[in-house]
Amino acid sequence: MSLTKQTVENNLGGKRLILWLIVALILNAAMVIYLYVDLYQTNTSEIKSRQYHLALEDVRGDIEYYSEVLTMSSRLYSFTGNEKWKNRYLDNANKLQDTIARSKDFTSNVYIDVLAKMFNDASDKLAAIESKALSEQAIGLPWKDNILFGREYQKQRQLYVSGIQQFSKSAHSSIRLNQLKSRIAYIDEVLTMSARMASFTGDITWEERYLRFVPLLDASIAEALELSNNKKLESLLAKVSDANGALIAIEEAAFGLVAKGDLPAAQVLMFGVDYESQKLIYAKGMDEFGHALSSEVLAEIQTLDKKTQFSAVLILLLFMLLMGFALFVISRVHAWEEKLELRNRELKSKKDELEIFSYSMSHDLKAPLKTILGFSTRIAKHLDRGRYDDLSLLNSHVHKNAEKLDVLIDDIMDVIKSEKTKDLSEEVNFPEIEDHIRDGVYSLGHEHVQLLTSFKHTHTFYGQKSSLKQILENLIGNAFKYHNPGVENPYVSLKTSSEPDGKLQITVSDNGIGIPENLHDKVFSMFFRADASLSFGSGLGLYLVKKKIENMKGVIDFSSSPRGTEFIITLPNKF
Amino acid sequence: MASECNSILVVDDNESDRMLAQFAIEDAGVTKKIFFSNDGEDALNFMKEYDLYKKKEGDLYPPNVVLLDINMPKMNGFEFLDQYEKLNADERYQSLIVLMLTSSHSDEDKARAEKYDAVKGFITKPITEERIAEIVAGL
Numbered sequence: 089m090s091l092t093k094q095t096v097e098n099n100l101g102g103k104r105l106i107l108w109l110i111v112a113l114i115l116n117a118a119m120v121i122y123l124y125v126d127l128y129q130t131n132t133s134e135i136k137s138r139q140y141h142l143a144l145e146d147v148r149g150d151i152e153y154y155s156e157v158l159t160m161s162s163r164l165y166s167f168t169g170n171e172k173w174k175n176r177y178l179d180n181a182n183k184l185q186d187t188i189a190r191s192k193d194f195t196s197n198v199y200i201d202v203l204a205k206m207f208n209d210a211s212d213k214l215a216a217i218e219s220k221a222l223s224e225q226a227i228g229l230p231w232k233d234n235i236l237f238g239r240e241y242q243k244q245r246q247l248y249v250s251g252i253q254q255f256s257k258s259a260h261s262s263i264r265l266n267q268l269k270s271r272i273a274y275i276d277e278v279l280t281m282s283a284r285m286a287s288f289t290g291d292i293t294w295e296e297r298y299l300r301f302v303p304l305l306d307a308s309i310a311e312a313l314e315l316s317n318n319k320k321l322e323s324l325l326a327k328v329s330d331a332n333g334a335l336i337a338i339e340e341a342a343f344g345l346v347a348k349g350d351l352p353a354a355q356v357l358m359f360g361v362d363y364e365s366q367k368l369i370y371a372k373g374m375d376e377f378g379h380a381l382s383s384e385v386l387a388e389i390q391t392l393d394k395k396t397q398f399s400a401v402l403i404l405l406l407f408m409l410l411m412g413f414a415l416f417v418i419s420r421v422h423a424w425e426e427k428l429e430l431r432n433r434e435l436k437s438k439k440d441e442l443e444i445f446s447y448s449m450s451h452d453l454k455a456p457l458k459t460i461l462g463f464s465t466r467i468a469k470h471l472d473r474g475r476y477d478d479l480s481l482l483n484s485h486v487h488k489n490a491e492k493l494d495v496l497i498d499d500i501m502d503v504i505k506s507e508k509t510k511d512l513s514e515e516v517n518f519p520e521i522e523d524h525i526r527d528g529v530y531s532l533g534h535e536h537v538q539l540l541t542s543f544k545h546t547h548t549f550y551g552q553k554s555s556l557k558q559i560l561e562n563l564i565g566n567a568f569k570y571h572n573p574g575v576e577n578p579y580v581s582l583k584t585s586s587e588p589d590g591k592l593q594i595t596v597s598d599n600g601i602g603i604p605e606n607l608h609d610k611v612f613s614m615f616f617r618a619d620a621s622l623s624f625g626s627g628l629g630l631y632l633v634k635k636k637i638e639n640m641k642g643v644i645d646f647s648s649s650p651r652g653t654e655f656i657i658t659l660p661n662k663f
Numbered sequence: 664m665a666s667e668c669n670s671i672l673v674v675d676d677n678e679s680d681r682m683l684a685q686f687a688i689e690d691a692g693v694t695k696k697i698f699f700s701n702d703g704e705d706a707l708n709f710m711k712e713y714d715l716y717k718k719k720e721g722d723l724y725p726p727n728v729v730l731l732d733i734n735m736p737k738m739n740g741f742e743f744l745d746q747y748e749k750l751n752a753d754e755r756y757q758s759l760i761v762l763m764l765t766s767s768h769s770d771e772d773k774a775r776a777e778k779y780d781a782v783k784g785f786i787t788k789p790i791t792e793e794r795i796a797e798i799v800a801g802l
Binding site: 466 | 677682683686734736737765766767769787789790791
């Protein structure tokens with residue numbers, strides 16, 4: 089009882105384990121999907137943010153730079169009347185327009201939108217003043233009368249520049265480098281133009297502006313050098329820095345001349361071949377630096393993209409591995425469960441057998457005892473009453489029941505032994521078994537029943553000889569007992585043959601009275617007896633036959649009709 | 664002096680036990696006629712063939728007491744009771760008393776036996792004439 093209960097619980101445990109495993113798997117899958125989505129989103133948003141900031145910085149830096157160029161070109165044109173400056177102005181004015189148009193891509197950000205509006209306004213007002221100055225042919229006017237130096241113009245420029253400088257520093261190095269690149273270009277333009285303005289106007293206050301920007305330029309170049317993480321960017325920056333040093337030297341000399349009042353000499357320095365060639369070196373260096381930087385940023389983004397993909401593949405692989413493992417575990421648990429189920433059924437049938445055994449044992453062992461007890465009381469009574477005539481009859485019943493008890497105890501011992509012991513395999517000699525059985529059955533009478541044998545097995549059979557002897561003794565004994573007295577030639581036949589795979593097949597058949605159909609499923613049950621008037625056994629005979637055959641890993645089957653019965657046993661050889 | 668009944672049917676597969684029952688009944692002197700059956704199936708057939716035995720046995724048939732062994736081949740005591748209850752009303756006997764016989768006392772068997780209306784007693788073997796007389800007196 090307790091055994092069965094325990095195995096049932098084990099079985100439920102297996103199901104519960106699978107359930108937990110599935111839950112764990114679902115949680116796991118959810119986690120993996122969450123990780124995957126999170127990683128993908130983080131990386132994608134990082135890529136987008138970098139791309140956004142990069143584009144934004146391009147626009148901002150360009151606007152800052154162009155606006156300086158516009159102011160200074162328009163001023164220079166108004167001083168010199170040189171068409172070169174007007175063309176530069178117009179050229180850069182177009183570029184600024186394009187850039188402002190590009191800046192509309194960023195209107196999604198409210199803050200940037202407000203700023204963009206601000207420089208749009210200031211930009212429009214500045215452009216209006218500049219074009220007025222250009223068209224009015226104000227060339228040669230003293231600078232203090234020039235509207236390009238007027239209060240309104242200065243105010244709009246302040247607004248404009250402060251708007252553009254609102255953008256915060258980017259924390260990301262390559263974007264910050266891009267910001268610095270624009271800053272350097274812008275400051276350089278400021279320095280050049282301040283020195284040139286001073287050389288035209290003789291106004292030494294330009295030097296103040298100039299001196300304010302020089303340290304800013306140095307700081308920007310230093311920061312850029314620090315952030316540059318490769319040799320190419322560093323060498324380009326060094327080139328720019330050198331050209332810058334040369335330019336500053338010329339500009340400082342020009343300021344010296346302005347201070348002495350020698351404006352024409354200062355102008356010669358500021359527009360001379362030396363200055364222009366250094367400007368060219370500087371501009372080329374900045375240009376190359378810009379290219380190198382953007383390709384680096386692009387490469388960074390690509391790397392990030394690849395990392396995302398790689399991580400995604402890794403996560404998927406991990407997930408598949410987990411799934412595979414889970415499936416493996418589930419299949420193992422399933423197999424284990426099936427095994428358990430089988431074991432459970434075996435145990436249950438063993439338990440049922442045991443229950444029948446203990447019930448029948450107590451009943452069947454007691455029955456002959458009670459009968460003997462009854463007869464002994466009866467004998468005592470008859471002795472008392474002086475009835476001596478039937479004492480011998482009464483005693484024969486005592487004897488018969490004692491014998492029955494003896495047989496029963498032997499059979500029960502045999503059952504217990506069959507559970508425990510396993511005989512060794514040995515060569516089985518069938519004619520020897522036949523002789524033994526013949527002696528047995530004919531000693532009980534039935535001389536008119538024939539025992540026919542035919543041993544045709546081709547493979548020598550190795551098995552449990554004593555068990556096989558008992559099995560055949562029992563089957564053949566039963567066949568003799570239940571022979572049909574009504575047939576002319578009652579017989580019992582014992583045949584052997586070999587199956588192709590070496591298994592032994594034994595057939596015991598007869599033309600006896602057969603087993604009633606309603607008893608077919610009870611034939612191998614414990615304590616089965618077909619007919620009380622014919623059977624004197626314990627009812628354990630066929631149960632033992634089946635048990636012994638199963639011990640030898642064999643099978644037994646039978647068919648029966650009122651014309652006879654046939655038992656077929658199949659046994660593996662040398663098992 | 665002793666009470667009598669029509670006849671008694673003894674159903675037992677063991678020949679010795681049938682003989683012991685016969686002695687006990689005879690000594691008790693409670694009936695003139697005893698019928699015997701080897702098993703439940705045999706007994707059921709006997710009971711079904713009312714007309715046949717009535718002619719042969721007269722007023723002694725049908726028996727109104729059955730001594731029924733539990734453990735028998737073919738059809739055991741309980742199977743017999745199941746089949747008997749399924750019989751048509753005209754095949755069943757009025758006021759039939761069944762006394763179950765068993766070699767070893769079992770509470771489960773006793774409880775099972777008490778569920779049948781006809782079962783009026785549960786006797787552990789060997790049966791004695793005193794027990795028979797007592798039961799027949801109670802009829």
